[in-house]
Amino acid sequence: MGKISLLVCLLFLIISRALAQQNVDGEIVINLNAISGMQFDLVRFNVKPGVKVKINFTNTDDMAHNFLITKPGSRLDVVNDALKLEEKGPQMNYIPKSQNVLWSIPVVSTNQTATLTFNAPNQPGAYPYVCTYPGHGFIMYGVMYVSNDVNMPDLQTDQNIPPSRRESKAGQGLGPVKATPLSDAKAHHVSHPYDLVPPFLYRIFMDDSGPASIAVSLPQDISYCWDTGSCRLRYAWTGGFLDNTAIWKGHVDANAKILGTVFYREASEYPVIIGNSDKQAIAEFKGYKLIDKYPEFHYQLNGVDVFELIKPKNDGNGIVRNFRIPDAGNTVWFSGNSTNASLEHKSSAGTWVDGRLKLSPQDAKQFSITTTNYSLLFNTRRKKK
């Protein structure tokens, strides 16, 4: 961990040094961009006292931003002074008249660049820079270190930059979602105010599934993704559960990332067919009930109620899908995935016909399909664990 942060620090130093170049006029040139999420791409840089500094400020964000450099320790005062401008704010570019403001660039529109040239203060210190557009200044800031020392403080603990740019993922409760009791929270991050003990679920955006999906973590390191749009299992995997980091940051298109290996993918778009029709049934999701914390999904196919509850196989080498169709009124066909030879399906009722399971309405009242993947069965390393 220490090594990693040191590396990040070094990398950052290199980057900020690279961005702060001296031009032919002897000016230190800083290229600084406003980027999406109300941030500066460069959150800190270091210049020597009294040197000539030229800042090229480019707004690459779709919001408007200004740029102010303030006296040490006065960023928040300036941000609040800008808010107090109230009706005068728009005309004044949200730049308050204050002795605390050393230099400023008025509001810069998207894809525009503005330049600011000044002599760095002779007094060493941490000089904040900030956007004072209403609301932005609380999170959109950075710091110009004026110092003869080329070293800046440790990035992880630098109080002069936004927390989101110094904290590790774990500090924000981001990173892989692990089934970890709170008592072990020291070793891992905490994502919720409760223990994550399988089975548990998230409704969340998933890869290779519809936009209304449910990810379920089961015991035995098994997880699956169920699509409430088409009302069917999409895939199951083994290993870890999910990394929700990208989604939980917000303000961006993102999916949860599965942490493991997919061992089952539903091949059929219509796994359950009621009656002898191959026509697409109208599938309607009705919700789910938690039974011993396992979700039992309820949906209708052409108006016929179907219930589905998925558990891990006791040996952890696959899944058991428990169906209930109380009132099928017709022959029920099930086809999951008959093309992948490493999969083996067994059913509690009905007969297999060309890779499809045929069930009478009576059989369909309650039946289960157990799917084993031999890649799990033969994986001795996984067994040892």
Next chain:
Amino acid sequence: MMNLKLCRFLLFAFLLGTQDLHSQTRAESSYTVQNIAMPHGLMAETGGLAFLPDGRLAACFIRGELMLYTPQTKEWKVFATGLHEPLGIHAVSNSEFIVMQRPELTRIRDTDSDGVADHYETLTDDFGISGNYHEFNYGPVQDAKGNLYIALNTASQGGSVRPEVRGPLNPLGRDMTQGIYEMYSVVPYRGWVMKLPAGGGKLQPYASGMRSPNGMGFDLKGNLFVTDNQSDWVETSTLYHVKEGKFYGHPASLVWQKEWAGRNPFISPVDELDKIRTKAAVLFPQGIMANSPSQPLCDITKGKFGPFAGQLFVGEMNRDRIVRVMLETVAGELQGASIPFIDGQGLRKGNNRLAFAPDGSLWVGQIAFGWAGDQGVQRIVFNGNLPADVQMMNLTKNGFDLTFTQPVNKSQAIDANNYSFRHYYYKYQRKVKNAGADVTDQQDIQTVPVKSIKISPDGLKVSLVLGELKAGYVYELKLGDITTAKGRPLDNKLICYTLNNLKP
């Protein structure tokens, strides 16, 4: 109405009696902001707040928790988990909630009485999802008949759609030329307010033209209000008085209206769109009053929360503010003024959701989710000390009447130097390509002189006559150094009145 008036009078009389107990400094402020301790491990980005009949608070959070809080014991308890970006909650009973999730409106119940939800029933998922990150869903709010209303955000130009979407996709909902910088609606009813009839039935489109309608609420008379956030086509943030079948200005949603089949609404002449548009009841000037208004909540406390019963409070995301809205009917339509309600008193920014507790305190839940904001829950308590504020602003034939919460110093109140009026308007227009998403231009900014001032004998009401009144303008008033008769400075000095209609 009579009851309300009586209530207010009694409260007023009571407060006048107790006021001398307090000092006359700003520190005597009428409201106190308290922080609610949140449970360890919770990312308290608040999507919804509601009070249960038994007085507990229900709150949902962005990572999917629905938690219950008992104010007496200060204990949080997990009720439901795994929800997809819940952004609104309606408490049906002590064990049943209706929650707006990303994919659906869900009834969540505890059926075995163990205090934890076990039944999640889909009430409706009859709207599209493209998977674009900005397609947030808001509500539900319930009218007196039991109908539920929700609002569907448009998609952001900053994101795409997923490889698999829900609902038919209509590419006309996004203009890929100039409109690359505009919010869009390529799956059904994005940009609409929807109605779910009481007692079941299909989700129905109700009103269109929304951009980012992060806030819904009813007033005491059953009027539905929805806020919208400034940017393309919404020059400055709004409070809409939403009525069935109306269009409120953002064109993307129109692709889901039969009359617009096959047409690209983005390139329709702006004046054609302007003609069919219903204007906002209240405009919140950008960078001045609010940049990202959230939920409007009617003061149902009958005076428990101070002298603003029946008015609306609206959360603001970008700063430590809640805005108060004073509405009146002029020429048959609601319009009115906005004024900061609470600023600089310890409230955080990111004020997303509001709810009144049975004791009349106002609870506020914060969110950021990648924008300017914060997290947590706070509680605002009226401490009985009557605010020094403009209680109501009314349009007159030739100016405005200001009614104060308590008598003001008469010599200050008749001094014209204490009233700085400006007017300006916001153009209904397509955003210029590349203009910053939150850049807004006030048009025709003019100072408006005050011609005469009268004050009522009781010192409560000031009548201002202005040089000229123009429909379609915001009248912005900055009050000067006016104190109450007892010398307390006014709590808030900036008021913006949206003058859609002149007094007939």
